[in-house]
Amino acid sequence: MCQHVLYYQADELEKQVKSKKLAEKERKRMVQEIGLSDTESEARALLKWKASLKNQTLNSWILNPNNKTSHRGWIGIDCNDQARVTGVSLVRFNLNGTLDQFDFPSLPCLATLDLSFNHLDGTIPATIGTLSNLTDLALLRNGFSTPIPNSLDAPKHFNPQSFNMWSEFKYSSSNWIYEEPVFIGSLREPSHRLSGSLPSSISGLPLVTLFTDDNNFSGAIPADFGQSNQLEDINFSSNSFYGALPSRVCDNNKLMYFDASYYSFMGLLPESLRNCTSLIWLSLNKNYLDGNISEDLGNYPDLSGLYISENQFFGFIPQNIGKTMPNLTFLSVGNNHITGPIPSTLMSLQYLNASYNHITGNIPSSMPNMMRLSLSNNLITGSTSASVGNMSELAIFNLSENNLTGTMPSLPPTLNYFMISNNHIMGNIPNSIGYLSNVYILDVYGNGLSGIIPPSSGNCSLLEVLDLSNNNLLENIPWSLGNLENLLTFRLNDNKLSGEIPSSLKNCSNLEIIDFGENQLSGDIPPWIGESLS
Incomplete structure (x- = not known):
């Protein structure tokens, strides 16, 4: 049997308990009068709600x-050994209607009710x-209106056994549980986003998980938030x-995932x-946080992803970061005020x-797992050949607006985006460029490249952007570039190309x-150019 013990302190809440008990007694009386078992009455209750839905x-x-x-x-229905309904999980079932008949x-x-999406x-x-046995409630991405019912006023009013089960507290997009019922604005807007501030009483809940993402909440986070010693x-x-x-x-030193990106948080890291x-x-991207990252980044032995781009951090990336964070796979520190070289200890890094x-400094040659490398608009020097040659899984390479020298490196066939505009790269474009069957963007604008455009370039059938402008390229535009459908x-301006525009480009x-x-x-000028661009 299921227990229904609720503990309320206020007189009003005591009245609610009595009302609930009377409602339960009335339900049992009616069930007995018509001769239904508890399991049958539960099934009929679900069918009554089903019948009220406009679409299901x-x-x-x-x-x-x-x-x-x-x-x-x-x-979508889960039952215990006595065939009593313990779970209703109907995520993304295209249900259209209300909960009025539920x-x-x-x-x-x-114990579980999930009607999300x-x-x-x-x-x-x-x-x-x-x-009173409900432990998991999710109503995300619907159009429920407020205010939140007082009957879900606070998990602290439930018996201690049930209380611990409210540890996953989801607050995303269309959700419900407050310690204090607060009017938070209409959820009938097209985006169905919540607004207002987080109640201070949230700090006292024994939360394990808290999601408020993709809403319109404002104000400061309660200063003592985190004191529950449960948050992960x-x-x-x-x-x-x-x-x-x-x-x-x-x-609590139990926190594993923390995302406070795309806000206006400011100040130092706590x-x-x-x-x-x-x-x-x-993840702390796009805030107004500051501090010296060489001092503020601690030892994170299990950290896999660190995102602090678009802030006001300064200092240099610690040279021993690969040792203090041996599992670091994703590192994003763009749009800050960081100086110094890229550490050579980032062996596990993929992004x-x-x-x-x-x-400053050179591109490290000790990042063999690198897949996405973006170091544009810096003061990096040296050649790209040694480093790129060791990145066999490279998909994105963006080092535009630096001081790179040397020749174009041999590029791996996994490459999707290659951007080295406004550097000092010299020499010829290698014929091996034709092996880049997965490349979408090839941008080498503003260098000192010379020689011809390799006819093999026409094999890069997925190309969407080809920018070879502001170089010293010679001779004709290859006929094969007409294969780039x-x-x-397509930019070839400011070179030394000669001959006619090939008619194959009409393709x-x-x-x-x-x-x-x-x-x-x-x-x-071929007439097809005007027709194509019109």
């Missing part, structure tokens, strides 16, 4: 009069508060919070976060974004931008 795909929800437990086989008191054993609207009935996963991203990061966010050795993922800083942007029917100016081309 619950075809398996059919009552078998010869089998009182037939609902155990219904899609008879919560008829499902006293319900549907088209439900209206209010959340106050009778949901009769579900926090996502505050994409809201309008401001002020300092909560100082006690990792007091000490508890700097010393949080349990972290696996830390590095340090663009728009003041990075996906080309959108590049998707062209939006074409610039062949400042060359030594002859002949007429």
Whole structure:
């Protein structure tokens, strides 16, 4: 049997308990009068709600009069050994309607209710508060309106056994549980986003998981947030919070995932976060945070992803970062004020974004697992040949706006984007460029490249952007470039090309931008150029 013990202190809440008990007694009396078992009444309660929906795909929800437990086989329904309904999970079932006919008191054993990603609207009935065994409630991405029912006022009012089960506290997009019922604005907007501030009482909940991402929450995070000593996963991203990061966010040293990106947080990293050795993922992109990263980044032995781009951090990336963070795979520190060289200890790194800083030195040759390398708009010097040659899985290489020298490196066939514009690269474009069957962007604008455009370039059939402008390229435009049917942007301006524009380029029917100016081309401008670009 399921227990229904609720503890309330206020007189009003005591009245609610009495009302709930009377409702349960009335339900049992009616069940007894019509001769139904508890399992049958639960099944009929679900069918009553199904019948109220405007659109649903619950075809398996059919009552078998010869089998009182037939609902155990219904899609989305979980039952215990006594065939009592313990779970209703109908995520992305295209349900359209309300919860008005959802008879919560008829499902006293319900522990899990997940109706996320549907088209439900209206209010959340106050009778949901009769579900004293409820441990997991998710109504994300619907259109429910506020206010939140008082019957879900606070998990602290439930018995201690149930209380611990409210540890996963999801607050995303269309959700419900507050310690204090607060009007948080309409959820009937097209985006169905919540607004307002987080209640201070949230700090006292024994949360393990808290998601507020992709809403319109504002204000400061409560200063003592994190004191519950249970938090493992926090996502505050994409809201309008401001002020300092909560100082006690990792007091427990259990926090593994923390995302506070895309806000207006400011100030230094709190000490508890700097010393949080349990972290696996830390994302603080696009804030106003500052501090010396060579001093503020602690020892994170399990950290896999570190994202602090678009802030005001300064200093240099610690040279021993590969030892203090041996599992680091993703590092994003772009758009800050970081100086010094890229450390040579980042052996495990697969993604590095340090663009728009003041990075100096050479590209390390000790990053064999690198897949996405973005170091544009820095002061990096030296050749690319030694480093790129060791990156056999490289997909993105962006070192535009630096001081690179030497020749174009031999590029791996895995490459999707190659951008080295505005450097000092000399020599010829290698014939091996024709092996880049997966490349979408090839941008070598503003270097000192000479020689011919390799005819093998026409083998790069996926190319969408080809920019060879502002170099010293000679002779004719290869006929084979007409094979680049996906080309959108084609720039050859400011070179020393000669001959006529090949008619094969008419096959590049998707062209939006074409610039062949400042060359030594002859002949007429083909009429197809005007037709294509019109």
